[in-house]
Structures are given as C-alpha cells and as structure tokens.
Amino acid sequence: ICAEAYNPDDDEDDDTEPRVVNPKTDEQRRRLQDACRDILLFKTLEQEQFSEVLDAMFEVLVKPQDHIIDQGDDGDNFYIIEKGVYDIFVQKDGVSICVGKYDNKGSFGELALMYNTPRAATIVATQDGALWGLDRATFHRLIVKNNAKKRRMYEAFIECVPLLKSLEVSERMKIVDVLGARAFKDGDRIITQGDKADCFYIVETGEVKIMIKSKTKAGQQDNAEVEVARCSRGQYFGELALVTNKPRAATVYAVGETKCLVIDIQAFERLLGPCIDIMKRNISQYEDQLVALFGSSDDLKQ
Numbered sequence: 001i002c003a004e005a006y007n008p009d010d011d012e013d014d015d016t017e018p019r020v021v022n023p024k025t026d027e028q029r030r031r032l033q034d035a036c037r038d039i040l041l042f043k044t045l046e047q048e049q050f051s052e053v054l055d056a057m058f059e060v061l062v063k064p065q066d067h068i069i070d071q072g073d074d075g076d077n078f079y080i081i082e083k084g085v086y087d088i089f090v091q092k093d094g095v096s097i098c099v100g101k102y103d104n105k106g107s108f109g110e111l112a113l114m115y116n117t118p119r120a121a122t123i124v125a126t127q128d129g130a131l132w133g134l135d136r137a138t139f140h141r142l143i144v145k146n147n148a149k150k151r152r153m154y155e156a157f158i159e160c161v162p163l164l165k166s167l168e169v170s171e172r173m174k175i176v177d178v179l180g181a182r183a184f185k186d187g188d189r190i191i192t193q194g195d196k197a198d199c200f201y202i203v204e205t206g207e208v209k210i211m212i213k214s215k216t217k218a219g220q221q222d223n224a225e226v227e228v229a230r231c232s233r234g235q236y237f238g239e240l241a242l243v244t245n246k247p248r249a250a251t252v253y254a255v256g257e258t259k260c261l262v263i264d265i266q267a268f269e270r271l272l273g274p275c276i277d278i279m280k281r282n283i284s285q286y287e288d289q290l291v292a293l294f295g296s297s298d299d300l301k302q
C-alpha cells in the first residue's frame with residue numbers, strides 16, 4: 001500500500017489552473033448544499049474553498065446497476081451522495097464481495113485521488129439515484145491541499161490518542177486525511193440512542209456525557225436517562241454500534257463547548273481494524289456496568 005502523502009508544495013501548476021465552474025440553478029444549488037452538509041472532507045475547508053468546491057461540482061443521475069466506480073480503474077471524480085443506495089464491492093481472491101453500502105448519504109472515491117492509487121473498490125447503484133461529482137483537478141487543488149493543513153493541525157493530537165497507539169504513523173495520518181471536525185455547544189445532542197449509526201467520534205476539546213435509558217424498562221415510569229460515563233480529550237465514543245452493527249446504545253450530549261473529530265463508518269472499518277480488539281475489551285466492561293445499573297445486560301445484547 002502506498003502511504004506516501006502527496007506533497008502539494010511540489011505541484012505549482014495547481015495555482016495557475018483555471019477555476020472550474022459548472023453553472024447551477026438555484027434549486028440545484030440548494031440540493032447540493034443539503035447533500036454537502038455532513039460531508040466530512042468538506043468540514044475543515046475555509047468558506048472560500050468550500051464555495052469553489054460547490055461551483056465545480058456537477059450533477060450525475062444514475063440508474064440501478066450503474067457502476068459509478070470500478071475497482072482497479074484510474075480515479076476521475078470524487079462523489080457525494082444526494083440520494084440512492086450504493087453497494088460497495090471489493091475483489092478478494094478473484095471473487096467480488098459486497099463489504100458494505102451507502103444508504104442515501106455519504107461520499108466515496110476520495111482514495112484514488114488522494115493517494116494516486118487505482119480505485120480500491122467497485123461502487124454500484126442499486127436504484128435510481130443522484131450524485132454530485134467533483135473533478136480530480138479541483139479535488140487536488142482544494143481538498144488535497146487542505147489535507148496538508150489538516151495534518152499539521154491534528155498530527156500531534158492524533159499521535160497521543162491512546163486507542164490509536166497500535167497503528168503505524170502512516171496509518172494514523174490516513175485517518176487524519178479523511179476525518180472531519182465538528183463543534184458542539186453545551187447540551188447539543190451528538191448521538192441519539194436507538195438511531196442508526198454512521199460515524200465514530202474522538203473528543204478533541206471539551207467533554208461529552210453518555211446517558212442511557214433502559215430498553216427493558218421502556219414505557220415504565222422510572223425509565224429516566226441515567227448518566228453512565230463521560231469522555232474528554234483523547235477519548236472515543238460511538239464505536240459500539242459500528243462494532244456490533246446495532247442501533248446506538250446511548251445518547252451522547254456535549255458538556256460545554258466541545259469539539260470532536262469524526263470518522264465515517266467505511267473509513268472506520270478500513271482503517272481502525274487493528275484497534276477493534278481494544279474496543280471490544282472495553283465494550284465487555286459496558287456489559288458489566290449495565291448489569292450493575294439495570295440488573296441485566298439485555299439492553300446491549302439482543
């Protein structure tokens with residue numbers, strides 16, 4: 001695997017390249033802005049860079065069975081999903097295996113453009129859908145350049161997150177390349193118990209509190225939210241639902257101004273494999289704690 005970072009300073013043509021503008025109607029622009037709201041790669045862009053990205057994006061309508069990306073190809077565009085469900089296939093020993101899917105949100109196709117590698121997976125539409133594409137040159141000029149800044153901003157912090165200790169430095173830098181940052185105000189709900197999960201969080205500054213309502217006591221009068229834990233700088237949360245493939249087991253609120261680094265589920269599965277054992281060990285402690293609190297661990301199991 002080529003882990004070498006693209007060095008944006010080597011590449012001066014980028015600054016002289018003309019700005020790409022794909023004209024859009026007001027209605028298209030509104031839909032595009034909606035679809036971009038939670039795209040992690042855009043979260044650390046300056047306003048000016050972000051609006052250049054929006055200008056350059058173009059709409060792509062797809063039909064069931066369309067291959068948006070084929071594994072092994074050169075990378076042309078990065079895509080964000082406006083709607084539709086897309087299967088992810090990876091070749092293993094000559095057999096194509098479905099390893100996941102995008103369900104009406106998210107983005108894909110960044111890896112080949114970031115690292116100059118062949119496409120790492122095949123992406124197939126399963127229904128009529130709509131995507132927004134961003135061409136390779138603009139992706140380089142704005143997103144890859146911004147990644148150099150992200151590495152400077154987050155390298156030192158990521159190096160001291162205990163969970164990530166067992167990774168190689170180059171693996172930690174790949175996490176930095178794809179992470180997004182989100183700021184929360186006191187009392188903001190970051191995760192809601194029972195929701196479907198699509199990302200993982202590391203607290204950068206501030207604090208979060210984890211609250212649980214017993215599912216086995218659902219509907220009973222004494223079923224108030226109970227605080228079960230807090231996480232602060234360097235600690236993680238939101239792994240449980242990703243590891244167990246279940247709905248969120250707790251609700252998480254910001255305590256004071258809080259900033260979290262966010263990793264989407266595909267990147268979590270791709271990059272955090274070596275840390276899963278540590279997470280599983282900690283998860284077994286949740287079960288003990290749950291028994292102590294509610295008298296049974298059924299809330300986490302079923």
Ligand code: 1OR
Pocket residue numbers: 069075088090099100107108109110111112113118119120121122123265266267269270
């Ligand atoms: P790309 O430019 O390589 C294919 O084109 C895209 O599929 C890739 O960027 C990612 O955006 C996306 N491994 C590699 N790429 C993945 C994966 C993935 N999932 C989505 N993509 N894995 C699956 C993790 C759920 C790891 C499989 C071993």
Ligand code: 1OR
Pocket residue numbers: 191197210212228229236237238239240241242247248249250251252285286287289290291293
């Ligand atoms: P998630 O994806 O289920 C909620 O979303 C997150 O809260 C969860 O991942 C964990 O990261 C985090 N039980 C369940 N979830 C917990 C717990 C917990 N602590 C933190 N989370 N317990 C507390 C153990 C000290 C056991 C409950 C009594």
